Amino acid sequence: MTWFASMIMGIALCLAAPMWAADDATTPALDVLRPVVSEFLSADPAVQRQFSGVIRGEDVAGLAFQTSGRLATMDVEAGDKVAAGQVLATLDQITLAQDVAVAEAALSAAQAQADFAQSQYDRVAVLLSRNVATTAQIEAARAARDAAVANADSARADLMQAKEAEGYGKLTAPRDGIVLSTNVEPGTMVSPGVSVMELADPLGREAIIDVAESFATVIPEHARFTVHHRAEGVAPVEAELSVVEPVSETSLETRRLRLTLIDPPEDYRIGTLITASYNSDTAPVMTLPQSAIAGTDEAPGVWRVETDGGARVAHFVPVEIGAEIGDRVVVSGGIKEGDEIITHGVHRLEDGQQVGERLP
Template identity: 25%
Template sequence: MIYRPLILTMIFLTSGQVLSQPSSTPVFVAEVKRVEWVEPIEALGTLQADENVIITSTVTEKVTRINFEDGDRVTTGDLLLEMDASEEQALLSEERSRLSEAELQIRRLNPLIAKGSASESALDEQVLKKQTAQARMEAIQAQIRQRRILAPFDGIIGQRNISVGALVQPGTVVTTIDDDLTMKLDFSVPARFLSLLTPHSEVTGTTAAWPNEVFRGSLSSVNSRIDPVTRSISVRAILPNPDQKLRPGQLMRVRLLPPPRSALVIPEEALMSRGRQEFVRRITTKDKRTVATQVAVTIGARLQGDVEILAGLAEGDQVITHGNIRLRPGAVVEVKAVQADDNQLVDLLAQPRSEELTP
């Protein structure tokens, strides 16, 4: 009998605590916004010169003269190397003599034929000799040109691989030439980005050799075929290289910026997942109360803390970013602050309460 009133008092206090619980949950929200969305495409690529060639010999002959050193810059038509052509020069002189003799005989026969003192067949024979000598001279001159290697385009010479006096054979590598004032950057991207690969899109690249420098260029071409194994497509960009800092074969980290598109976005912290389904808590008004409604959404790309919304929300909707833990769908909530683009949770907590914001 002594303890019964005490027990009743405890039950009364407990009931009082339940009745005094808050009727709404404080939350922070963000507005669904429509922005210009640029989804960068990142990849690894390899550089090559805009024009490049391996200089090789096409004949078997001895080298008599070399007109370049490692790293020299050359222009189109510069003589790089000469090989022994003394035998061909002698044959060319011989054919010149035959040509001169044939032309002399033609000049003698023409007036004789006019007088009827010589036959047409004699003239035809000399004309044939002249044409034969001219054809042989052209063939010998071609052989002489094969023994003189010229620069095919403007560029920088690589390392020299032969010396004067060396006997070169067809396929012997003499050196390399690269037109490095413009570089080609080849890389592969997933085929799902095919619709974003438009000509002249901006491309930026970085390399470990120049860690503090960004090289800029533009997309020049997209391969006509998709790799059926990797489901990727080869892409080529053009990068100006006026300072010759970039070298063929260099590895670059590529960042391709396709044209911007309009997209609905929300902060990433507003997104929740259950299995393969993504959803958010949207703020709605019901019976003059602010409640949280669970909405399934379809998401697109993610970028720098934002998520693209493809379906499920409209521009201007408000979604809960902080306060979703233990919050059930349909629960009454109290909006404490609206998150701006650069707000962090610490900034939101430092904002005045909603009643303090009301004048």
């Protein structure tokens, strides 16, 4: 080997040495303490809150007159109990009777015109048979007769409508119920189909509460609540989530929940103020920052800190994730309350790697 060749080989070895050192530096050492940020998993404190609400009727109907008129009497008030068939309100009967009288007079006039047109037609028909009247005259008489008969039929229908309207002048309760509200005062002109009061079924009752939108997105179906009466000495009742209304109050960022009461006593009347608390023991809701989720979309997981021989090490644990709540995500399986989970630095960890002591 010549001197020049020996020198070239020595330079190559020197250059190779730093490359090997760089490879060793990029391989993470499991015994190196890596600083990370972690938090202890706990049930979402939002589920432990209490929510104010009110008792409402499940089956509420708006009652209206079937004819227009001026409201004469309103015989009930909000909160009254009514029985099926009871008269609740009436329209001005004098006006309705006048409408019937006008319709009867119009029918009499129209019928007289129809009778006269029929006699005229009969007279022209006799003259035509004697070749005294013309075809044009009989056709005109027929047209006049048909028009008069049509006018009489129309007047007869108006009379029937007026008599029906007179019968609709009383608003009666279709069933037993409780009057929730009255919408008009006596003397007001009302139109057909416009609600004048609301009637609720006294047996079907539910609790209405408003909750934060973030809570409404994670609450499970048929979740259980405990409903407390505001008055002292009244026992609480259980309730089950029936409906989460889809439209949110954008200004308040809240959603309305409807809870079906389970065997409520009489004390929980419609309109009663209540407080509802979520039974979180049956279905705890736990969340983590989205930065704590590692793995892939198909196989997500988190890094849990465990003690191994006195050392704190990180182990990858597969989890089930649910809905996103802002910058956090619901964790529905794989870990339990009280676990210490690494929330930052999760993409530079290896299974079994030691992490630093947790600072207070």
